[in-house]
Amino acid sequence: MKKDLISMLDVKNDLEKIIDDAIEMKKGNYEQLMKGRTMAMIFEKSSTRTRVSFEVAMEKLGGHAIFLSKNDIQLGRGETIEDTAKVLSRYVDVIMYRAYSHENMKELAKHATVPVINGLDDEEHPCQVLADFMTIKEKKGRLEGLKLVYFGDGDNNMAHSLLLGCAIAKMKIKIVAPRRFWPKEYYVEMAKKLGGEVEIEEMSEDAARDADVVVTDTWVSMGDEAEKEERLRIFKGYTVDSNVMAKAKPDAIFMHCLPAYYGYEVTKEVAHGSQSVIFDEAENRLWAQMAVLKWLFE
Ligand code: CP
Ligand code: NVA
16 A cells, blocks of 8 residues: 555654654665656645755655646646546656645545655645654654643644644643634644643743743744734734743754744744754755655655
8 A cells, every 4th residue: 555644643653763764864874765756746835945855855865856836737727636646646656745725635645546745734744843853853862751832823734743743752742822723623632642741821921841842833824824914913922032942941942844934933033043953954854855755665
């Protein structure tokens, strides 16, 4: 059976192995695992990191990637996802898809006969969380037992994938968000079912207490633009600044998947400060995805 990476749940049994492979690959230990193989990358939304890191990952592994903007292919004119999946599967060996809808993501994976990788949709961003966990392991030497505190939009793709990822990695997670933006019940329940230690709160003076890792993400994800003004108003007070970082452990690291909007979810002082690992995190998208490709074709 083909493997897909649609949700963090897909790597439930292999998370540490993928991360360890990624760390090894970063040292230069990898082979031409994708030689003769082609990846189609369908983008419905903008991307800097996902697009470039997948393209470079394929090249480093001896393969080739094709960038397909939704509007340039017939999908944008109404060709079905089913037919797109069936046709692309005749040409390429793996499909990476950045979509608005998680339902469409699952539909593509259902009809493709080749592996499908979720390059972000409205519910999850598993590639990012794999790179994040690789970064945490590089910096802290382990995952198990660490505490991650996430501030801001608790109902977005990053929050959901982090909830599942932390449960799988046996990390504690706290989501600090306005009640309206608490995570979808499904992800909280699933994390708890996996044995995860999950806390959710609106905000407190000591919200970042005991955090080994402080994380945030944009308050206005791609697709949420119509609510921008309202969101900026509701999230006011959730900015990760030096006061928030001062409550975390002294050796806590700051993470953000990027792109960042300084002065909103984080100050530039924190994002470019001594505790921040955001550019290592961005780099690690490349190595983590190379390890994902290895895992998909093993
Ligand atoms: N973090 C992330 O997925 O970045 P891009 O939107 O630039 O791909
Ligand atoms: N939550 C953000 C992540 C961007 C990489 C978004 O979906 O826009």
